[in-house]
Amino acid sequence: GESVGLHLPTLSVQEGDNSIINCAYSNSASDYFIWYKQESGKGPQFIIDIRSNMDKRQGQRVTVLLNKTVKHLSLQIAATQPGDSAVYFCAETFQGAQKLVFGQGTRLTINP
């Protein structure tokens, strides 16, 4: 069946360090991936996306890497700040799927 999983359910980093959140997916048909951030008491918010014809995409302080060979993607957050504390989800879809399938989520906590 469909599944999008994460290696680590929680991640703690020091403020100012870089964070790396990983995600494994199992649906070989998936070719579009999105990272979402969910702060406490709020709905998930889009961070960055990547299509399967790319290996890397950069945004503001965030970078997504995609390795299709091992069905793995990661979200890198540079110079992590207290405001980055949240649960991060990867989601996958493919042409015609008409839905996003979300992974389990990783809780990122920032140590001062």
Place this chain on the structure above:
Amino acid sequence: DTAVSQTPKYLVTQMGNDKSIKCEQNLGHDTMYWYKQDSKKFLKIMFSYNNKELIINETVPNRFSPKSPDKAHLNLHINSLELGDSAVYFCASSRREIAGYTGELFFGEGSRLTVL
């Protein structure tokens, strides 16, 4: 100017009751969704509607009945509530699919349902 708004934010009720959650989006999107988030934060799609037409029903019990009076509204009615229905329910919307792909989802803030 809330883009996707859902009410109520909190709902506490007894087993066996019937309850509704309402959702409205002012983004002009064609597609709306209901997702369920359990206590472990797992987000699972329940339904999606495109222009008032049901597109996806992810094997949700028929105690759950979505209704879309127009493309800006998608309500969720739940009959005979059970303990396992306790969760946070998120409404979301997206633009019409571009080149066959689901567009970026815009989520509401969630409705936390607690069944006692």
